[in-house]
Amino acid sequence: MQQSDQSSTGKSRAVQLDSFGGPEFLDVREVSTPQAGPGQVRVRVSAAGLNPMDWIMTADADTAARFGLTLPVGFGTDYAGVIDQVGDGVTGFALGDRVFGGALSRAVAEYVVVDPAGVAANEAHHTPDGVDDRTASALTIAGRTASAALAVIDPGPGDTVLIGGAGGGVGVFAVQLARIAGARVIGTGSATSADYLRELGAEPVAYGDGLADRVRALAPDGITAAIDLHGTETVHTARELGVPDARICTIATALEGVPAANGANAAPGALEEIARLIAAGQLRVPIAASFPIEQIRRAAEVQADRHVQGKIVIDL
Incomplete structure (x- = not known):
């Protein structure tokens, strides 16, 4: 030793x-x-x-x-x-x-x-x-969880992704990783978190009643994928907006037909890649x-x- x-x-x-x-x-x-x-x-x-x-x-x-x-x-x-x-x-x-x-x-x-x-x-x-x-x-926990969730929906250029709870610990990574992949990101949060979400690269939208209508106003052509980092509101909204279950992911709630992800599912090398992006100034x-x-x-x-x-x- x-x-x-x-x-x-x-x-x-x-x-x-x-x-x-x-x-x-x-x-x-x-x-x-x-x-x-x-x-x-x-x-x-x-x-x-x-x-x-x-x-x-x-x-x-x-x-x-x-x-x-x-x-x-x-x-x-x-x-x-x-x-x-x-x-x-x-x-x-x-x-x-x-x-x-x-x-x-x-x-x-x-x-x-x-x-x-x-x-x-x-x-x-x-x-x-x-x-x-x-x-x-x-x-470790948040980065790995975000990476696993992103792997489920596999965002890329041309995608518009709705991320529920975008301002939380996992959301910090999910928003930025989706943007790095080339996707447009709409993130739910409170009214007081709007500026913070913009800084991360998300277009903010208030959660709560009427979420689907507010998302439609931001994205008239629709959304193509969604991650719910908090509960089920984002899942139900994504379904209402026509997103197939295969391109919806949860981390905190299990819903029949919707894939779930956690940090243990992250691909080998996920943390090293996140650390590399931070060192390169591409993720904060x-x-x-x-x-x-x-x-x-x-x-x-x-x-x-x-x-x-x-x-x-x-x-x-």
């Missing part, structure tokens, strides 16, 4: 819950610093990005069990940092490498141990030059707010409000 001279082998801080529930159950604890085993690397985390799934997974025992989580449990999945310990048998990663990835429900911690060749939410990817750690920490990730680890409860409350324009990041 290789490790840095400054590598911690004693205690470090991590966010944990002793009971399933809301942000009020989140605490910063002193824990035994994890050690990298064979085939693993340990990352000194500098930033951890939050997602709605973080608090959904730990809200109750039944949901947690579906993800294999038991008490006490950590919090957060997206991370970025620097490798400070390399287990035997690891290739392609070295001490001091900047990396990002997923560590299922344990990312908000000073150290995480992951398998760099592992599956989603137990992984490491090289962080390209030109991508800072805060940005890198916000990529707005950071709505950052909090120190001591303010994890407040950060989770802001994230759970679901009206955040951009990503919430914990600095470590």
